[in-house]
Amino acid sequence: MNVPYLDQLQGKVDHCQHLLADFDTLAFLPAQPSNEAGFRNKAKMVISGTTAQPTIGILDAEGHGVDLRNCGVIDPALRAMFPVIERFIRELKLIPYDVPKRKGELKHVILTLSDTGAIMVRWVLRTKKHFVALRSSLPQFVEQLPPGSVVSVNFLPEHKAVLEGEEEIILTRRTTLQFELNGIPMHLRPQGFFQTNTQIAAALYRQAAQWINDVNPESVWDLYSGVGGFALHSAAPGRAVYGIETSSEAVEAAKTSAASLGLEDAHFMAQDATEFALNAGWAPDAVIVNPPRRGISAELSQWLNDSDVEHIIYSSCNAQSLARDLKRLSNYTPQLARVMDMFPQTNHYEVIVKLQRSAA
Incomplete structure (x- = not known):
């Protein structure tokens, strides 16, 4: 760099x-x-630390969190979402997953930004323990998102080095994030691939x-x-x-x-x-x-x-x-x-x- x-x-x-x-x-x-800088439209963030002081970023070699909220390659519109994510973790009392201890619930938050300004937010949980809290808070959470955004919850019960599991529940009525590339509308579903x-x-x-x-x-x-x-x-x-x-x-x-x-x-x-x-x-x-x-x-x-x-x-x-x-x-x-x-x-x-x- x-x-x-x-x-x-x-x-x-x-x-x-x-x-x-x-x-x-x-x-x-x-x-x-x-x-x-600011070119990356996706942020795959590991959630660690504690409910009161969550870390949003990656893990070091020992499995401890390294905060990357100010990472320069991530689009500023996504970085602006990190304080919102942190606030909801605290307010909903979501428990970050501790990789070394294999305890906790919230593993990752995956954010994707469309060129329209809309954002897809995917909460990745170990179990359904926090699902009701996330679903109940949806109206307040969506108020913090741009129009056209999508929110889902993914479940990853296994302890392994992957970002998401097979089961996904979309919470919003809108199920796809729409892009508009060269005048061509393109749609991204939560588990779909799009260039970063x-x-x-x-x-x-x-x-x-x-x-x-x-x-x-x-x-x-x-x-x-x-x-x-x-x-x-x-x-x-x-x-x-x-x-x-x-x-x-x-x-x-x-x-x-x-x-x-x-x-x-x-x-x-x-x-x-x-x-x-x-x-x-x-x-x-x-x-x-x-x-x-x-x-x-x-x-x-x-x-x-x-x-x-x-x-x-x-x-x-x-x-x-x-x-x-x-x-x-x-x-x-x-x-x-x-x-x-x-x-x-x-x-x-x-x-x-x-x-x-x-x-x-």
Whole structure:
């Protein structure tokens, strides 16, 4: 964080170019910079300490709380919520979870900020002991939130290093947090995934949409589609888009967005990306992949390489797995790449690559 921002950004470009140096056909577009501070739209805060003096932040190596309420990468609108969270912990007598002792109730508070200003607040509890108190206080709590906000309670009974459990109860009538990226409404449910940097997410979707529109395919698959960002931005009259995502919550959110836009030829399914591709029985003109850090599977790489897919857009948060996958896609020529600084003040970044099937 002591490195000047432009030097940080250039270091990421250099790192990516080094990892992809074997692909001499690849040209790099100028990197997409981010705001240096206050860019993070999500705060996953561990609650520790005591009811009277709660700590909102992370845990150190011994399991003691480190307060991060003034963390510079978190959006100021989220930081403004921390005093409200603290006040309700005290007033409702919520008991923070003590990790070393494995006692207590309130484990985490997860906050997500929309570009509309609305906030999703998720209280993560060990048991239902404090649930009634949180539900009863909802009218007073919602008064402290911007319009369009969502409040839920998640239950994580196990003692393990995860942020949330499977059971979630939404307390507000509104069940999704709405974003408005590039004029496209997108919806996030409590257990759905959304990029942590809204500014760069919008730029990433614009870049992919530009490349898709340049080649103008009749059909597009968006694999690992999440809440449908790439698919929704790629939709156009006469073009069928298919979003494939394992999370049923994310798929429902994508369907909500598509319906609000009147996209009758946008289809979203909850299924494994590799399984879908191998069993579809047909191939689209273009495929967008946005996999987790491990990259796409060897089976999906092989299927793509042997398919009739003409164009691939690969959005990656791990250039090392990207380099491996590009080598597997030997029947394609990587043409353009662009580093998108999704994670300023860290060594991580997103990179998006445009590939075209090589001439026979």
